[in-house]
Amino acid sequence: MIEEVVSAHLPVGETLRIQKNRIEGAEPKKRRLAIVTGTHGDELEGQYVAWQLARVLKKRQPLLRGTVDIYPALNPLGISTIYRGLPGFDLDMNRIFPGSSEETMYEYIAGGIIEDIAGADLCIDIHASNIFLREIPQVRINEQSAEMLLPLAKFLNMNFLWVHSAATVLESTLAYSLNSLGTPTLVVEMGVGMRITKSYGDQLITGILSVMSQLFMLEEPCPPVAPPIVSTDGNVAFVNANASGIFIPRVRHEERVEEGQLLGLIADPLSGGVREELHSPASGLIFTLREYPVVNEGSLIARILGGAL
Amino acid sequence: MKRKTLFTIDAQPYRQPIPVYGYFFGSEEKTLAVMGAIRGDEFQQMYTAAKLVQELTRLEAEGKIIGDCGLLVIPCAGQFSMNVSRRFWPLDNTDINRMFPGYDKGETTQRLAWRIFEALKGYTYGIHLTSLYLSGDFIPHIRIMDTGWQENAEGLDFGLPYLITRKPRPYDTTTLNYNWQVWETRTFSLYTKATDFIDEKSAQEATDSILRFLTRHGFLKDVPLPEGEATQAVSEKNLVTIRNTCGGILLHCRPTSSQVQAGEIIANIVDPYTATVLEEIRAPQKGTIFFARHAQIIAAQTIVFRLIPG
Ligand SMILES: [Zn+2]
Numbered sequence: 001m002i003e004e005v006v007s008a009h010l011p012v013g014e015t016l017r018i019q020k021n022r023i024e025g026a027e028p029k030k031r032r033l034a035i036v037t038g039t040h041g042d043e044l045e046g047q048y049v050a051w052q053l054a055r056v057l058k059k060r061q062p063l064l065r066g067t068v069d070i071y072p073a074l075n076p077l078g079i080s081t082i083y084r085g086l087p088g089f090d091l092d093m094n095r096i097f098p099g100s101s102e103e104t105m106y107e108y109i110a111g112g113i114i115e116d117i118a119g120a121d122l123c124i125d126i127h128a129s130n131i132f133l134r135e136i137p138q139v140r141i142n143e144q145s146a147e148m149l150l151p152l153a154k155f156l157n158m159n160f161l162w163v164h165s166a167a168t169v170l171e172s173t174l175a176y177s178l179n180s181l182g183t184p185t186l187v188v189e190m191g192v193g194m195r196i197t198k199s200y201g202d203q204l205i206t207g208i209l210s211v212m213s214q215l216f217m218l219e220e221p222c223p224p225v226a227p228p229i230v231s232t233d234g235n236v237a238f239v240n241a242n243a244s245g246i247f248i249p250r251v252r253h254e255e256r257v258e259e260g261q262l263l264g265l266i267a268d269p270l271s272g273g274v275r276e277e278l279h280s281p282a283s284g285l286i287f288t289l290r291e292y293p294v295v296n297e298g299s300l301i302a303r304i305l306g307g308a309l
Numbered sequence: 310m311k312r313k314t315l316f317t318i319d320a321q322p323y324r325q326p327i328p329v330y331g332y333f334f335g336s337e338e339k340t341l342a343v344m345g346a347i348r349g350d351e352f353q354q355m356y357t358a359a360k361l362v363q364e365l366t367r368l369e370a371e372g373k374i375i376g377d378c379g380l381l382v383i384p385c386a387g388q389f390s391m392n393v394s395r396r397f398w399p400l401d402n403t404d405i406n407r408m409f410p411g412y413d414k415g416e417t418t419q420r421l422a423w424r425i426f427e428a429l430k431g432y433t434y435g436i437h438l439t440s441l442y443l444s445g446d447f448i449p450h451i452r453i454m455d456t457g458w459q460e461n462a463e464g465l466d467f468g469l470p471y472l473i474t475r476k477p478r479p480y481d482t483t484t485l486n487y488n489w490q491v492w493e494t495r496t497f498s499l500y501t502k503a504t505d506f507i508d509e510k511s512a513q514e515a516t517d518s519i520l521r522f523l524t525r526h527g528f529l530k531d532v533p534l535p536e537g538e539a540t541q542a543v544s545e546k547n548l549v550t551i552r553n554t555c556g557g558i559l560l561h562c563r564p565t566s567s568q569v570q571a572g573e574i575i576a577n578i579v580d581p582y583t584a585t586v587l588e589e590i591r592a593p594q595k596g597t598i599f600f601a602r603h604a605q606i607i608a609a610q611t612i613v614f615r616l617i618p619g
Contacts, residue, residue, distance in 0.1 A: 009556035010608050011557055012556070012581045085402065091480060105609060105610040109610075169480060169482055243321075244322075296417040297420065
């Protein structure tokens, strides 16, 4: 059933309406899972997951217990304008939670979203990377809520759980707001902006079904999932460009590299020269790799997950 | 006056290196620094800082900067965005003013924030000429972030009509103002009337207010300046927010700075198809219009005005 979460009038003859797809099984009030995506309008990996999960769950309806709410677009105007942010607004949508009814329309919408999700037994907030970087399927967890979230996150069938340090600015994310209200929320990052990677989407759907079994929301055995690598900031090495130009990769995403190995070049098409050679600072797995070729000085090129793999 | 290139913004091969200049006056002492435009549409902020460079150059030549006082003005660090009509960093739309204190090994805008902050750190006083995340007209004012380190009373020395104190929100913690304070500079944000257009009167008022601050702190002598106003200090939480419930065309009835009465209509939201009034925006109480949204059309559930009560 399609339900309205919150809405507001736009200036000219249109209503901004946040909608969800509510799928109910037996004892619908007993358990609730929220699947949300589309906070950033250029991240589309979650679109496939929302669509396919609804189909998979409809087929399994007799086995379903509790309620699954799928929110495919928290930022419909961003998706419709191929824009990461909120059209006409300076702040990133993931910096205005828990929202407010005293400020702007977008903060009012954010407040309505939080109110609707709060109280769920689990929320999964699906992000792709942006258009610049490709990411392996991963869960990102703020160290403050690691104890609560790690046990469930391990069933999500993602390759990597990244426990990152707490920064004040992240206190205005959807996940932080929900976690501090006592609604466990896992943030998934996978793939790349403006594209859909079907294999990653299917992998996550298996993970969601597995977590649902754990929460007793599916009366079927847990699908097998591979245990993820769990890591903290200390195991992640960053590679940034120190020159501007065109990035030409010499490695593939998800490849294992040795310390010192050439990752790619910053090319200068004007002169035919090479402005920089980028080498890996550590041995490990390339879990993030630059996808968009134009780089400025400082642009992130890769992240390497080091240590014994 | 000494002009130094603080750093260059370099995105070759297709954009040429852009210098970011600092204009230094007086001694080597780090007394007061002024940051102009950081975003690509802060033309008023750049112009205000440029006028300050002009005034200080003249005052220095006339020997009117006194004592062991060193001043720095950076008119603009947003050229890379300005030259291509973008408010934020053109490649990834990130805001340098949400990247402080910056990181020299990080992403592009973190590196730029770090370079700006390196130049600005260590001053006793800091003034950032900035703009709000919502487009609109303000009464010119000084804004101080209430971090617990600040000296509110010094905000009165600008002689602008209002001093607003604000409790920081999480998204404020990466601004220049917040980090400058954390690094022990007494920091003021100066808001003039405009952002993306030049308002000559308001720019002059802002320049005068900085010179007034310097005079009252004994760093300038014999500078004839307009008297300035008796600044009223107001906590942001005491401002009255006036919001709309309908979307449509926004027609203002009263400009910024107007005194309005309780119940007075101060704007109308008009149906975009029929021009009939959908909503009358009324002042809930007597007060002065402090902020008015600058928008032709407006969505529902949004701030239209902020009023200073009384
Ligand atoms: Zn995202």
